[in-house]
Amino acid sequence: MSTVKSFVSGSQFERSKLLTLFTLADDIKEHPKSYSNILSSKIITTLFFEPSTRTRLSFESAIQRLGGHLLTVENGELNSSSNKGESIADTIRIVEGYSDGIIMRHKQTEACQIAASISEVPIINAGDGSGEHPTQSLLDLYTIHSYKKKLDNLSIAIIGDLKYGRTVHSLVHALCLFENITIYGVSNEEFELPTTYDSLLLKHKIKYIKCRSLDELPLDIDVIYQTRLQNERTEAESIRDSIFVITKKIIEKFSPTTILMHPLPRNKEIDVAVDKDKRAVYFEQAKNGLYIRMALLTYIFNEEEQERLVIV
Amino acid sequence: MSTVKSFVSGSQFERSKLLTLFTLADDIKEHPKSYSNILSSKIITTLFFEPSTRTRLSFESAIQRLGGHLLTVENGELNSSSNKGESIADTIRIVEGYSDGIIMRHKQTEACQIAASISEVPIINAGDGSGEHPTQSLLDLYTIHSYKKKLDNLSIAIIGDLKYGRTVHSLVHALCLFENITIYGVSNEEFELPTTYDSLLLKHKIKYIKCRSLDELPLDIDVIYQTRLQNERTEAESIRDSIFVITKKIIEKFSPTTILMHPLPRNKEIDVAVDKDKRAVYFEQAKNGLYIRMALLTYIFNEEEQERLVIV
Amino acid sequence: MSTVKSFVSGSQFERSKLLTLFTLADDIKEHPKSYSNILSSKIITTLFFEPSTRTRLSFESAIQRLGGHLLTVENGELNSSSNKGESIADTIRIVEGYSDGIIMRHKQTEACQIAASISEVPIINAGDGSGEHPTQSLLDLYTIHSYKKKLDNLSIAIIGDLKYGRTVHSLVHALCLFENITIYGVSNEEFELPTTYDSLLLKHKIKYIKCRSLDELPLDIDVIYQTRLQNERTEAESIRDSIFVITKKIIEKFSPTTILMHPLPRNKEIDVAVDKDKRAVYFEQAKNGLYIRMALLTYIFNEEEQERLVIV
Incomplete structure (x- = not known):
């Protein structure tokens, strides 16, 4: 796995990190305006090879409430280069050139692990096949x-x-x-x-x-x-x-x-x-899905916030 | 129907309200920059269970010209949880958690009325079945x-x-x-x-x-x-x-x-x-569709603008 | 063809213009922040009648990195009024009312030329049938x-x-x-x-x-x-x-x-x-696709930038 901070598996959970995220989510819920510029210079791609309106909207709302910009692939299976035989690795290498992070859903188990292992931008698993939906x-x-x-x-x-x-x-x-x-x-x-x-x-x-x-x-x-x-x-x-x-x-x-x-x-x-x-x-x-995803995105993309959290 | 201001039926039309909207649309047409922050802190979902590129783009252009942010469901019929047997009411309860208003199109007559009756955010009818397209x-x-x-x-x-x-x-x-x-x-x-x-x-x-x-x-x-x-x-x-x-x-x-x-x-x-x-x-x-939708959105979402209109 | 500056064919290439674009793309690559407001008051539509995730995302990333706003038609063939028998010309006349420029992909050769000949906003060809992909x-x-x-x-x-x-x-x-x-x-x-x-x-x-x-x-x-x-x-x-x-x-x-x-x-x-x-x-x-498209959009939409380039 690359040194980039991705979140692809429940096996990455740790007690202390979870509690940090929950505290952050509580703070976001109470003071949303303090977080409205966290992603202001970032473009995040929601790359859904399998459609999931609910999960996608929850992430896209979180990204926008943090001030981020969106690239959306609603149904990659139908439309994408994967139909032309492109590998997951190649797709990621292209999309990481266009955006600062990728929220990915895929039918294939461990697709997100493969993506995270080669990506130079953070990958967040939004559900991969019968695998995980952390x-x-x-x-x-x-x-x-x-x-x-x-x-x-x-x-x-x-x-x-x-x-x-x-x-x-x-x-x-x-x-x-x-x-x-x-x-x-x-x-x-x-x-x-x-x-x-x-x-x-x-x-x-x-x-x-x-x-x-x-x-x-x-x-x-x-x-x-x-x-x-x-x-x-x-x-x-x-x-x-x-x-x-x-x-x-x-x-x-x-x-x-x-x-x-x-x-x-x-x-x-x-x-x-x-x-x-x-x-x-x-x-x-x-609705908590919105706040915890905002917390996760803040944790992954915002270095200052990370430092503050470490100090606390 | 909830106390939230929704617009779902032509039966809501009143002479005086219509003329107010037309005056507002004229003003938006002439001074678009004065309205470019009306929705600046808002996220609006265009929730189209039946695709309609023209109507969707018109609303999405209106939302963005007012400074708002977008969540888009281009073809909910194809992709959404409704395929898993979810009711309209449940879908609305989820999506209202992610956004500050919902522009909705549905194949089922009165779907928007149902939505408006339970929603805690404004619902705008963008066409429901053989019913209305106000x-x-x-x-x-x-x-x-x-x-x-x-x-x-x-x-x-x-x-x-x-x-x-x-x-x-x-x-x-x-x-x-x-x-x-x-x-x-x-x-x-x-x-x-x-x-x-x-x-x-x-x-x-x-x-x-x-x-x-x-x-x-x-x-x-x-x-x-x-x-x-x-x-x-x-x-x-x-x-x-x-x-x-x-x-x-x-x-x-x-x-x-x-x-x-x-x-x-x-x-x-x-x-x-x-x-x-x-x-x-x-x-x-x-093209007037753009201005009148900007006027409608301003009327529904902007409290200050509403007060000004009432005073006038 | 209208007087609007569209880019629909490789036959528009000229040596000197190309080198100007390359210099601009180099500058954007090195100083991206200097270009982050070029499209800040613009809405651009990506009107894809044939899906192409890679090309669309590349353009949409370029638009957003220049501060522009997006209207997206991911799969117009499937959803649009073209199914109801609407001509390309009519579609363009509608969409130009909603946005300040159109990135267009179409199955039909010369569709983009037709569009550019009547459009009052710039058209950029993102691939038309067996024709061009300039x-x-x-x-x-x-x-x-x-x-x-x-x-x-x-x-x-x-x-x-x-x-x-x-x-x-x-x-x-x-x-x-x-x-x-x-x-x-x-x-x-x-x-x-x-x-x-x-x-x-x-x-x-x-x-x-x-x-x-x-x-x-x-x-x-x-x-x-x-x-x-x-x-x-x-x-x-x-x-x-x-x-x-x-x-x-x-x-x-x-x-x-x-x-x-x-x-x-x-x-x-x-x-x-x-x-x-x-x-x-x-x-x-x-990845260069991103920078050259940012350069092209800057060249087409930004009058000040155009003047500066002419002076240089």
């Missing part, structure tokens, strides 16, 4: 931290597709950085967390409790993390899955301090009647 | 007003597809705000204005004269509003429709003060030889 | 000039598809402006330079030497210009073409002052092991 984990952790004021000693239920869900896997990895974590994995038999995670959970002393029903969760649990049901399922499967749908009646059973999260978009796995409950924080969670 | 009506009225210095006592011919044309329907609705209006509806039998409009015309005392030929129009008519012939027609139909084509010879018969408008794009229903005639104002009309 | 030639010549400090008395090998390659044809045309040029055309029999070029080469006294192998090139040649092998070829053809692939072993045989260029994207016709050789300048060449 800024999603950042905003998840930031949201938990801002509500619970802790990341150690946490109890969290993760519901839905634990087998294929990239968001779920990244979150589990990120939780490994903290102490005394209890995870309740709620799913059908066919969507359980892969057994390849057993050794990771063991190594980091995470208590993992397999559940088949929402009824098995403790009512004072810190966090309920719901995920999206797949659209493509049969009707029979949908009916079976409906036992995991969170309704107003269900959420009201939990402690007032429990928070209900969701990476969004949602289908029917959280009833819209739940939206007004104070425990439902998923739209706040999405 | 800023098109704004620029049409503004163009008529700037040439004729009146909107009452107006005679106007509307030509072409009066049955399905969204632009036509919106224009008819808008004209209802004014007094002593005469409309000549020129079309084949199969493309007449729907009879559901009869009561509206009656209520607002609009004189509506059904025509089958351009020859039936008075030569001192104020406005001729031509619309696009459909591409998909048979050759026989095209030949029959050709009686509605406006040529140099036809336009020259009319008064020098008659103006010829068209919402564009055009096919062959106005001969290109007509473009140089002073009566042909359709490109000016398109 | 800013590619600009960056090619600029790169040669910056390495060799000359364009007269040049020896250059052009390798690959000489029959259909638009870049190749433009380069040959551009070289006609200079004196004592020797071109080595390296290709299979079926991809030779069309015989229609014979009279052009003769008129400008260009020495043209047809080659079937890289072995026929003089080892002190000034420039080797490699082009892309077509993807769609049969395996047998690919094996046959492989004799034109430039490897580390081959490039090392040439003089240290020989430069190896490629318009990019590449497939396998230059081995990646060659990238680190100092003779390999293709990524520098791509």
Whole structure:
């Protein structure tokens, strides 16, 4: 990897760096104007080989709120030179000539690692295939931290597709950085967390409790993390899955301090009647994506800010 | 509907507000530099679930001439979370977190009304399905007003597809705000204005004269509003429709003060030889879209400007 | 053609203008901050009816580094009014109302000439069909000039598809402006330079030497210009073409002052092991696209800069 500061993998997370970022995000949220010139002389490319409107807009809003300028590739798969047989490395070597940083999304796992290994400008991973989506984990952790004021000693239920869900896997990895974590994995038999995670959970002393029903969760649990049901399922499967749908009646059973999260978009796995409950924080969670991405960009691109943070 | 100032329907038009907007648009046209910082701290999203290059560019130019910053979704249908089953309401709740206002186009009628009812930032309707396209009506009225210095006592011919044309329907609705209006509806039998409009015309005392030929129009008519012939027609139909084509010879018969408008794009229903005639104002009309959208954005987003306008 | 200063064809090249642009590009490369407000009050539209990520980003980066604002049409073919039967002329008449200049790419040969003939704002050709791509030639010549400090008395090998390659044809045309040029055309029999070029080469006294192998090139040649092998070829053809692939072993045989260029994207016709050789300048060449486009935009849009250049 080059000496340039890229952010491509959750494995780069460290406890202290995370807390620094969270403090920075809080400050940005409170004093946005103090940060409005951080990227004023910078051009950042959002290079999306796979479209993702939500993630792209969140990054592009963050870049502009920091005063930066944008180059946008909304759907590189469709339009780009990659169709003419160009390698990821060649594409990066071109785009780094046009901009001061690259936010990259790609269908191919580890595409962002390859990019970061040769790029002379910072690369930020905005999701690569079935691999990682580390800024999603950042905003998840930031949201938990801002509500619970802790990341150690946490109890969290993760519901839905634990087998294929990239968001779920990244979150589990990120939780490994903290102490005394209890995870309740709620799913059908066919969507359980892969057994390849057993050794990771063991190594980091995470208590993992397999559940088949929402009824098995403790009512004072810190966090309920719901995920999206797949659209493509049969009707029979949908009916079976409906036992995991969170309704107003269900959420009201939990402690007032429990928070209900969701990476969004949602289908029917959280009833819209739940939206007004104070425990439902998923739209706040999405908005936190803006602040934590502003913090990450500030951290990566602003040298003065970095020095200040180091001194603090 | 929320207390936020959105603009989603022609039914929001009021005589006095329209004239205020026209005055503002005139001032912007004359003194563009005085308005170049109106949106300087704002990010506006153009959220187009259905592509429309012309309308999008017009809004994006307006936003940038007012100093604002842009987030663009050029083709949300193709790329967005809506493909993953997300509701309009959820999409808006996310995007309002990233930007200070949303210009929205959607295939679904009333999508913008739904959006405005829950949004915490202003929503502007840039066309929703077979429903409304109210800023098109704004620029049409503004163009008529700037040439004729009146909107009452107006005679106007509307030509072409009066049955399905969204632009036509919106224009008819808008004209209802004014007094002593005469409309000549020129079309084949199969493309007449729907009879559901009869009561509206009656209520607002609009004189509506059904025509089958351009020859039936008075030569001192104020406005001729031509619309696009459909591409998909048979050759026989095209030949029959050709009686509605406006040529140099036809336009020259009319008064020098008659103006010829068209919402564009055009096919062959106005001969290109007509473009140089002073009566042909359709490109000016398109450009007026820029000024009236700048006026609308100023009106919606700029509190000081609003106060000044109220005082005046 | 209107009196507006457009740049649509390589036939507009003149020796003295080219050298002025190269000097300007050098100055921009060295003192970018002096040029950061050249377009500060301008909106430029990149109107791409055919997608080309690389060329678009290069122009958009240039526009933003000069302080300009952007309207982007990434894929006009897919989305625009041209699908509704609108002519190029009508589209330009609309878009010129929204912006101060148009960077245009189109599938149709001479589309940009048509646009320039009616536009009231400058048109820059970013590639039209099998016609021209004159800013590619600009960056090619600029790169040669910056390495060799000359364009007269040049020896250059052009390798690959000489029959259909638009870049190749433009380069040959551009070289006609200079004196004592020797071109080595390296290709299979079926991809030779069309015989229609014979009279052009003769008129400008260009020495043209047809080659079937890289072995026929003089080892002190000034420039080797490699082009892309077509993807769609049969395996047998690919094996046959492989004799034109430039490897580390081959490039090392040439003089240290020989430069190896490629318009990019590449497939396998230059081995990646060659990238680190100092003779390999293709990524520098791509980056030069940014500076020469900044120079071109400065030349076209900045009146003060134009005057200064004239005085100098």
